[in-house]
Amino acid sequence: MIQYRILCFFLFVFISTFAQVKEDKAVDDLNVKALKTYPSNSREAIQLLQKAEKIAKSKNLQLSLAYTYNNRGIVTRVIGDYPKAIDYSKMALSLTKDELIVASSHNNIGACQRNLGLFEASLRSFLAALKIYDAKKDFLNQAIINNNLGLVYKSLGVIEKAKTYHQRAIEAYQKLNHKKGLSEAYNNLAIVYVEEDNLEQALSYFKKSLDFEIQLNDKRGMAESFNNVGGVYYYLEQTDSAVIYFNKALKTEYSNRNFAGLASSYNNIGDVHLYKEDYNAAKKCFDSAFFYANKSKSSFDIENTLNYYAMLYEAKNDYKMASEFYKKKGVFQDSIQKLSNVKQLQELETKYQTAKKDTEIAKNRAELAENELKIKQKNTIIFGSLGFAFVLGLLGYLLYNQQKIKNNQLIKEVELKAALVKIETQNKLQEQRLQISRDLHDNIGSQLTFIISSIDNLKYFDIAKEKLVSKFDNISGFTKNTITELRDTIWAMNKNAISVEDLQIRITNFIDNAQLATHGISFDFSIEDSVNAAHEFSSVEGMNIYRIIQESVNNAVKYANASQIKILLKQENNKMIFSIKDNGIGFSESEIELGNGLNNMKKRALELNANFKIISEKEKGTTVLIEKEIS
CATH class of the missing domain: 1.20.5 (Single alpha-helices involved in coiled-coils or other helix-helix interfaces)
Structure with missing residues (x-):
């Protein structure tokens, strides 16, 4: 299907931090010029930042160097090299504690993580930036972060929350008369409406975004907007209009040298050829898309192109080749999930080799000591x-x-x-x-x-x-529940340990989805300040705690006739206590037959080596308590 380019808005470091970076005028001027230049000429912007970096290093200006590295990260992200962009912003974080540069770096890292499919990590990075801007009452950058949070929630499938954040961003940008911000926010809101299949509304917002990009002469923004308008025309089956806009996007992306954008444009044009059954032209486009997707290292574009190859061969009735590309797509998805495990194995290998070398050194020293002892003994024998x-x-x-x-x-x-x-x-x-x-x-x-x-x-x-x-x-609803449980289990398997912060994010996502799926029930999830957020459970312990909370909430929704469900996490000395409380009809435990749900909760608590209590009284609600000893 047509790929819409989602626009993660960048932070204008030169607006919010320029006044504080006064170490060297030459470095500051080069950074300001680069940030004004890169929307239309990213290559020139990088050359300017390289000059600024050289001056800052020669004069040992740490703050200016951090400022320059983060701006280099922003420009590098714009041209689609997300891993390198993260490295530049992390280098900036290692050099300074300046709050505005730190916030801008977190935002840029979060945008790259979202593009790499690391949604939970992206959410943490954006929230770290928002915390700083809230404290400083920086309304422009608050709007930028709200826009980016909308993107993450859209990726997580929480559509209504995504709309809310994008609307907040639009209202703030309108008050500030910020054209670039309005363009980005309208574009991202349009993509949400595409997800809901409201194509006319999406086309209206995409065209508003394109108008702003043309006014600003932002070639990168124009290319992405051309792609998005063309995509809507494609779904409206107006393929001639779609091809016109896709070719405009392709031409602009070439001038920008944006590899991820080129991959997206070639995939979109190839999809139109596939629709028209022009298979040779479609394959040429997909070949170009795959080349540029690998060059940008964009996991989303690589996976999307592999899927297009499979669709192409399936349309040609070449099911063997179609099967091969579906397998390649599956292998690629698995490799993305295993990257963190590979990194840990490499770290263990390094530690092993270091320990091995230390042992060899110690052995050599022992042998030298023994040789010295022999020499002394010989001298004693002689005299x-x-x-x-x-x-x-x-x-x-x-x-x-x-x-x-x-x-x-x-x-x-x-x-x-x-x-x-x-x-x-x-x-x-x-x-x-x-x-x-x-x-x-x-x-x-x-x-x-x-x-x-x-x-x-x-x-x-x-x-x-x-x-x-x-x-x-x-059956569909049951299947969706099965997929959710499978994702939860994979989430636990991919982690050696699960922190309190990981549980908080997972439970929050579950509560948000429950809120959307129910009517008339208020949900509240809170954590007391006494809780050690850095504490880690094993993957099995974390999974069991999450499952008990999930089952308790589901039981309250299904059977309790409750209007309010509260989840509380607190810590008392060496005990971590989870409480799930509702104001429903309650029950008498002696009068009901325990079902699989309650038995499973008790079984999981036993595996946790935790105390498990159900406190319930008719017409007074139900409370489920989990008390887990921690070291």
């Missing part, structure tokens, strides 16, 4: 009497032999301890994998079996259309 020398030689031999035995024993003890530690670590990892595997088998396996059984049963019944639609709706 001593034969009898006295014989005695000393005998004693020296005995001492050497005893020391050798001790050294061998120490080496064996060290090797045994290392082997025991390795075995213990492997056992813990295997135990966690088995527990997560059981969770996958018990939950996901049973749910998929139910879906298959439900679909198979439809073959044996003569069902009216309305009932058939209802049946499929039920």
